[in-house]
Amino acid sequence: QVQLVESGGGSVQSGGSLRLSCAATGSTSSIYAIGWFRQPPGRQRELLGHITSDGNAHYSGAVKDRFTFSGDAAKNTVYLQMNGLRQEDTAVYHCAAAYYADELRPPWTLRHWGQGSQVTVSS
Numbered sequence: 023q024v025q026l027v028e029s030g031g032g033s034v035q036s037g038g039s040l041r042l043s044c045a046a047t048g049s050t051s052s053i054y055a056i057g058w059f060r061q062p063p064g065r066q067r068e069l070l071g072h073i074t075s076d077g078n079a080h081y082s083g084a085v086k087d088r089f090t091f092s093g094d095a096a097k098n099t100v101y102l103q104m105n106g107l108r109q110e111d112t113a114v115y116h117c118a119a120a121y122y123a124d125e126l127r128p129p130w131t132l133r134h135w136g137q138g139s140q141v142t143v144s145s
Contacts, residue, residue, distance in 0.1 A: 024048040024119050024134045026056075031115065031139030034107055042102040042139050044117035055120045056100045057132065058091065060113035060141075067116075072126050073100055107143045114138045 030042040044056060057072040071081035073091040081089065088107075093100040100117065116139075118132040125132050 024050060024053065026117055026119060026134055026136035028115070028117055028136035028139045031141050033142040033144065036108055036143055036145050038107050038143070039103070039105045040107065040141060041104070042115055042117075042141075043099055044102070044136050045097065045099045046119065047098065050098050052121055053119045054122055055126065056091075056093075057118045057120055057126050057130075058089075058102050059116045059118060059130075060111075061116070062110070062113040067130075069126065069130065070102070072120065104141070107141075109143050109145055112141060112143050114140055 025047045027045045028042060032040060034040055053075055055072040055074040058070040059067050060070060061067040069082060070085050070089060073079045073093055077093055079091040088105050090103040117136040119134040120126050120132055
């Protein structure tokens with residue numbers, strides 16, 4: 023079993039930055055990648071991208087120029103650095119553990135999710 027604990031959400035003004043953390047415990051050696059998702063209010067969840075266990079990051083087009091994934095293997099923690107935040111980035115952000123690449127394609131049959139972090143961007 024893998025447990026994911028997120029931290030770092032909050033409120034920020036447009037143009038500001040936040041960093042989310044996703045700390046993994048348990049059977050982390052079986053993780054293929056950590057995916058980052060968000061769900062804006064009243065909208066469907068979307069995949070922002072993922073970072074593999076060997077550190078390769080892949081981004082969706084919507085955020086690739088502003089968001090950065092990174093990881094600290096010693097801490098079993100991955101990070102989502104968000105810069106240039108906009109009001110439309112307001113959402114609940116989740117990390118999730120993928121054990122196979124296919125799990126990062128819709129319908130995202132991922133079993134282990136972080137608890138979610140609220141990010142609110144104001145004007």
